[in-house]
Amino acid sequence: MMAVSVQPGAVFTYGQPQPLFDMTPYSLLGGPGRRVDVAADGRFLITKPFGTEGPIRQGLVVVSHWFEEVKARVK
Secondary structure: OEEOOEEOOOOOEEOOOEEOOOOHHHOOOOOOOOOEEEOOOOOEEEOOOOOOOOOOOOOOOOOOOHHHHHHHHHO
């Protein structure tokens, strides 16, 4: 992630790109969807792949009948 200073005025001027922070822990894996966004208050929202402590696994987990399990546990 890089940052560039911008000078306001009649002529658009900008500085040299500088590293803002290291994105390595947030490896942007392939697939659809946005991985980085900026919140209204200026914070960065970044998805982090699940299981980054070890080998990165890609997959899909489907949980069916989850509501019935929740009802059973609430009884």
